[in-house]
Amino acid sequence: MSLLDHLKSRIITDGPLSIADYMADCLLHPEFGYYTTRDPLGAQGDFITAPEISQMFGELIGLSLAQAWMDQDSPAPFSLAELGPGRGTLMGDVLRATRGVPGFHAALQLHLIEASPTLRAAQKDALADYPVTWSDHVADLPQQPLFLVANEFFDALPVRQFIRQDMGWAEKRVGLTDGALSFGLAEPTPQPALDHRLDDTKVGDLVEICTTAHPIMTEVCTRIATHGGAALVIDYGDWRSLGDTLQALRAHAPTDPLQDPGAADLTTHVDFEALTVAAAAANCAFSRITPQGIFLERLGITNRAQSLAAALSGDALENLIAAHRRLTHPQEMGNLFKVMGLFPKALTPPPGLDV
């Protein structure tokens, strides 16, 4: 049995799948899912992320979170947590960069939210020097101050897609045509959850809703609002989603999302407005969404690059210069990726961000 066989038999038994159900099976099916079965990161894999490009990314995230912790009178104990930590590289850099922050390591309890057993094993190796608690769900995080980072996590969560019609919204689905997976549309139905999109869409426009992001944000934001803390959410996307952003990546190249399910990474652009709706409902403040390049420049990435450069020459120096450009330049990751901070009301956002 393959994932394709499994999807086909689901469609034959239950009818066409929502895009969200299709994504969920492709990414996290316990036996055949993309993340479940492999480490997809890096040059040999399908995509590369900011922490895998340079240590500077995680170092600056670490210092921003540690400063936010000090600004809140250094609460102890607290949870230092990450959603979807990949290979553990980002958290490794956070921990190394914060070693000199008085009391930070003594007070922290490390929590990683990770669904993939393969990536949990990689995280265990990367963070071998630290006691780590792994969980499947944010709801398992203790009720205590929470300092959290999520880089390229929300883009991996399944979305439903709807196309506006004269009467209601037609959900885009995955069904079968002549035995092969194909996209189709359900009959239009009213979607009260999309009422706020009636003003900025016209018939034929496609919008996406990530139904799992809201409860995850609620858990994170409730802890920050109640016990203190801060979160940095970094991802590609923008204030509001419009259009079909589902993309499949394999070996660093785009591919057809229906081809060879489970063998390619599937993502969508993050709708940051939807995240702020959940934050506001949980009584948690949020920063302006800020381009990654500006955020990293404000935190001093150029100074950090210069100090690392002093010890380098040849290819290593060229790589460092290329990494700095890749993380910050508006035509590379600098503008496409956005950063949003979450923090208790009446306080200021973590360094690098404003309101």
Ligand code: SAH
């Ligand atoms: N943050 C890392 C990895 C990004 S890839 C980096 O920047 O390099 C997405 C990560 O989220 C992977 O670790 C993946 O296994 C995890 N993930 C995806 N969906 C998840 C879910 N629903 N629950 C927990 N982890 C998830």
